[in-house]
Amino acid sequence: MNLSHVLFSPNGRIGQQAYWIGILILIAGNVVAGIIPGVGGLLWLGLVWVGIAVYGKRLHDGGRTAWLHVIPWAITSVMAIIALSVVGVGVIQLVLDASQNDRPSTASIAAMIAAGGVSLLLISVAMLVWAGYTIWVGLLKSDACENQYGPMPLAPDAQPSPGATP
Numbered sequence: 001m002n003l004s005h006v007l008f009s010p011n012g013r014i015g016q017q018a019y020w021i022g023i024l025i026l027i028a029g030n031v032v033a034g035i036i037p038g039v040g041g042l043l044w045l046g047l048v049w050v051g052i053a054v055y056g057k058r059l060h061d062g063g064r065t066a067w068l069h070v071i072p073w074a075i076t077s078v079m080a081i082i083a084l085s086v087v088g089v090g091v092i093q094l095v096l097d098a099s100q101n102d103r104p105s106t107a108s109i110a111a112m113i114a115a116g117g118v119s120l121l122l123i124s125v126a127m128l129v130w131a132g133y134t135i136w137v138g139l140l141k142s143d144a145c146e147n148q149y150g151p152m153p154l155a156p157d158a159q160p161s162p163g164a165t166p
Contacts, residue, residue, distance in 0.1 A: 010053045013061040015153045019138055022054035055137055060149035062140035072133045079126040083119035090115030 006018045007025065014022070029047045033040040056066030090112040097108040145152060 006054065006057070007050050008053055010056050010066065012057055012150045013142075013147075013153050014054070014057040015061060015142060016058075016138060018153070019054060019058040022050070023134060023138065026051055026054065057149075058137050058140065060147075061142045061153065062137075063143045063147045063149070064140070072129050075129050076126040079122040083122040086115045086118050086122075 001018050001021070003021075005012070006014055006022050026047060029043065029050070033043040033047060036043065052066070052069060055069045059066050059068055094104050094108045094112050098104045143152065
């Protein structure tokens with residue numbers, strides 16, 4: 001298995017084993033990106049490309065277009081926008097209430113807590129969408145022969161050894 005092809009090239013096909021190795025690398029990379037302040041954001045941007053390459057080639061292996069990868073991104077983006085909007089409205093209400101009174105009212109605090117709960121629910125749904133999508137792509141049945149995206153990937157134990165003649 002050529003790991004640089006699995007992680008960086010959007011072309012071709014990969015089997016289930018290479019896909020799951022790529023997913024483990026993506027998860028580990030995202031954990032590291034979340035720990036490192038500043039540089040983690042740049043690492044995350046690089047991991048977006050790795051995700052496109054890994055998911056895309058696995059979708060290709062099942063004869064599907066890599067454009068399907070846009071769907072979980074779109075769902076996550078919509079959920080994040082709604083979550084941020086709900087929290088933003090709650091914060092504005094809390095600030096306005098606090099500016100008119102000595103302290104915020106119980107209703108404003110309850111609204112802010114509810115906004116946080118709604119946001120947590122939306123983010124959880126987005127995470128479930130990604131988990132379901134990741135499992136679906138990983139379990140996707142491979143095309144048994146060459147398809148429009150390339151030849152069937154070789155099994156890891158069938159890889160030609162370096163210097164071997166075909």
